[in-house]
Amino acid sequence: MSEEKSLQTRLIHHDYHAPDGFAAFPTAIHHASTVLFKDVAALRSRNWQDKAGYTYGLHGTPTTFTLEARLAAIEGGSHCVLAPSGLAAIAMVDLALLRTGDDVLLPDNVYNPSRELGNWLGKDFGISARYYNPMVGAGIAGLIQPNTRLIWTEAPGSVSMEVPDIPAICEAAHAAGALVAIDNTWSAGIAFAAFDHGVDIVMQALTKYQSGGSDVLMGAVICRDKALHQRLETAHMRLGYGVGADDAYLVSRGLATMKLRFDAHDRGARQVAAWLKARPEVSVVLHPAFPDCPGHAHWARDFTGAGGLFSVIFDERYSEAQTDRFIDSLRLFKIGYSWGGANSLCVPYRMQGMRQGWHAKGQLLRFNVGLEEPADLIADIEQAMKVLG
Structure with a gap:
């Protein structure tokens, strides 16, 4: 750019082009609204x-x-x-x-x-x-x-x-x-x-x-x-x-790490879900990899794994207020929607208002098992269950 141009113009228009041949693992970030054409x-x-x-x-x-x-x-x-x-x-x-x-x-x-x-x-x-x-x-x-x-x-x-x-x-x-x-x-x-x-x-x-x-x-x-x-x-x-x-x-x-993380979520969720299934406070564990989950045969035929998301239905003797207190008492599991991140989550759902013909009487809670140590998550659930009485 000619030095005859003003500083302001030279700040916008420049002759420098980075040399070709640069390579790195990450995808380059291109910020652009305007795309330039040669002619x-x-x-x-x-x-x-x-x-x-x-x-x-x-x-x-x-x-x-x-x-x-x-x-x-x-x-x-x-x-x-x-x-x-x-x-x-x-x-x-x-x-x-x-x-x-x-x-x-x-x-x-x-x-x-x-x-x-x-x-x-x-x-x-x-x-x-x-x-x-x-x-x-x-x-x-x-x-x-x-x-x-x-x-x-x-x-x-x-x-x-x-x-x-x-x-x-x-x-x-x-x-x-x-x-x-x-x-x-x-x-x-x-x-x-x-x-x-x-x-x-x-x-x-x-x-x-x-x-x-x-x-x-x-x-x-x-x-x-x-x-x-x-x-x-x-x-x-x-x-x-x-x-x-x-x-x-x-x-x-x-x-690059998605499958490694997905498999870790899967292992942790199955471990936590199996522990919950043996608990007297829980009447049903809704995990597709478990034989009593609706559609398990389809999962076994068509799927190669599961992730970190599953639901449980607490015994009907526990009220919504009690299971809400349970969630509030969790320390590692946070309260929030979505899933797929490193942090574990737990959310309650009022199924009677969401599904036609929903007959289960207990409270449904959805768990997302993150990437924490499953034994620590189980200990967290166990201590929170003490508030159920």
Whole structure:
């Protein structure tokens, strides 16, 4: 830059370019809203849907493209788009595939914000959202209407832990011309190969295991079919979804250790759950790897592991006030939603208000077993149980 330019201009325009050849393990962080083009011809010829090039920060940078490719590979998919949260990813799927007059089926144990979204679609958009028994399996064929375009699944339900028969649901859906989407967050794409079992679209809340730090909100939608991906990508563009480069970097950084952490969560959760199962204060342990959990046979057939999340139902002799005191007395387990981080959590749920036909009378508590020593977590639960009386 010529010295004839003013200092202010020279602060903005400079001639220096870093030399090529730098390599390091971390994904580089590219902060960009404006993407620069070599010339007008390049600007006019580049397509925002073509990931061979860049057009605008909202449509992707090397940082987000790299994360998308890695997430697709983990799931065995071909295409991926990122969203600001798991719920944003669910909304993107719904708005990409559903129109006024269409019908969507959701499992009755669905993630509650997804239920609220379904109710909103029915109320304000003329899209009927109906709820089905998650254990219906092949029987879902009897629920599919001519206008049913999409069937959501969740394996397992993130509170009540039923494991559905995903291949049977997919077979019935495809025979009727409907697509199947799954919230695959519980398995992180590690323990359940959704596409190999017939699913068309995978949603992941990257907030959980992929991040692993309890500090990032992000979601992803992954598929194999290019035409389907283009529909999702168009909705992504129209909704104006974007994720920050620093958040994308944090998720990318977490992927290298994700399976190690997931396996550690799995081992710890099974140990804690087995201890709880032997306690007289607990009537039911809802852990998909345990034979008496609804859908365990599907888990044993289709899954290769579990994570750190499971639920328990306390004996009905204990009131809500008593189990609330139990939670308040925990020291290592903190009170908070989400899961997948290093810290253990415990949250109560009022199931009668969440699920149709819920018959269990005891109080349901959901545990997320983090990366603490399981023996310490068990000791924490044991001391907290003393307040039950």
